[in-house]
Amino acid sequence: MKMVKAETRKTLVLYALLAPTLVLYLLFFVYPVINGLTMGLYKYDIRVPLNYFIFFTPHTSYVGLQNYIFVALDPLFQHALENTLIIMAANSVAQFLIGFGLAWLARKYGKVGDVFLSVALIPIVLSFVSVGLMWTWIYSPSFGLLDSMINYLRINGALRFVGLPTIPVSLTSNPNTMLLSVLLAANWQGIGLYAIIYSAGLRTIPPSIYDSMKIDGLSDLKKITRVIWPMMKETIALALVLVLSSSFKIFDLVYTLTGEGPHISDDVISLYLYRYLKYYEGGQPAAVAFFMLMIGIVLIVVQFRLFRGRSEK
């Protein structure tokens, strides 16, 4: 009888410890998310000061799935979604290949290699805004870093000479190269991080494996694809989830690089949402948010599976 009482007491204390977190989290995180789901069903103008119990305010009208259908069929949204998917795919490939490549190279040089990885990690202290502003300038025509380098090294002259297409100036202002400019900047900043993750993954492989690969005389490429990658499946999956979850909500970088987007066709989904938000139509961005939530849920499911796989071992 006394045991039970002690147990309940402990549970009460634990709930007391949990309480501040739960109050803040439920009020300022869970409640807005749930509210956001229902908001997509209404039509309203968020300039009008709404009661935060959105359903009871007179300025709203129920429109059913209209907002969701509008967004799903909007060519601008489809285009933004397409851009987002391209960024997700390209970031995954780049950070997997280059990030792993750098980690693999660095491993061969021991301590010196570690120093290189630390240096490559430095850009993560920068904000996306700083990266965006720095790269707008790197891309800017005539006095930007990239342009002046291309001019100085006569790269375009050389390309023309051998009959290849030349590198266009000012990547950000050209709609065809806008995505490329975002990808370059994003990966410049992000790759160091993934190199560290992969380098840690490489370290978990027992040295005996490396020795036996040496004895078998496998080439680097065969070592990597046949032995290393299969052994690093978990690390690769983890890094992939991280890349995907950071690229699908990419906003700051695109916003700063394109200056709110000179071309509406360069939108990613979060910028599309922001544009509606700015022009004060409440229901449609809530519908976009719903689609973003769906992508998030897919990532949650994948991540939970990964963690379960890990803890079962």
Next chain:
Amino acid sequence: MTSEYSPWNWLRSRFTRTVGFAILILWSIAAVYPFIWTILASLKTNQALTSNIWGLPSSPQWQNYIYAWTTGGSGGSTSVGNAFMNSVIVTTLTIVILFVVSPMAAYALAQAEYRGKSTWLYLLIAGMYIAPQVSLIPLLILLRGLSLTNSLLGLILVYVSSGLPYSVFISRLGFLSIPSSLEDAAKVDGLSTFQTYWRVALPLAMPTVLIGMILEAIFVWNDFLYPLVLINTASSNTLQLTLYNNFWNGFNRQYGAMSAGIIISTIPLFVLYLLFSERIKKGIAAGIGVKT
């Protein structure tokens, strides 16, 4: 079967080693050079920026820093100095609150199963994968209802609550790694649950808790989206908003002062990185020190 030793093989392995080394050096230069370029640019006049692209500034323009700090650009509404203080207030208070609140919750969620535990745990972890955009509009309306838009307090509440999943998740890993025998010993010594948490568990979990706090601080300091939507008054602008708004008057950018602003805004995090680089790297390597 060992590969045969021959001059050709020796030459080939030498060659691949050199190429690999060159690639690493090139990548390091690419990672650092834009910083150096920005520092140099922050010391140049606008005219020198276009005429002297690559060189060192002929006479360092320290007044770019003073101009950015006190005036803050022609397109701007508040100075970088003012915004810097706002960001310091927001980041510090957010981290202080998280530092008190999230290890407590993490400890409670690292205990043996009790009623409701897994539900709260999963609900919190799920929050890590929900993009801030999902709750942006309802949050705006909620804060407006509480008269907390355009206020640093509102921003702090938002950062704390959206930072909780990540910081609780990481702190919890710290508590999970504590051997249970230690806590049993504390129980035998007659410590209460709270005393066990405060005197035994928390000090042991502290290194892991700190990783979460450092990464959270970097995130809050650098965040742009929340203030962009929730803050409209100039005096409450945070650093990232100011950097974006101030040095662009619609026609040209004041690159010198803008670079000075970028450097000013990056210095605190750079110092943080130098102080804790091993810890940060360890966290990232474990796959936990990444806040997306």
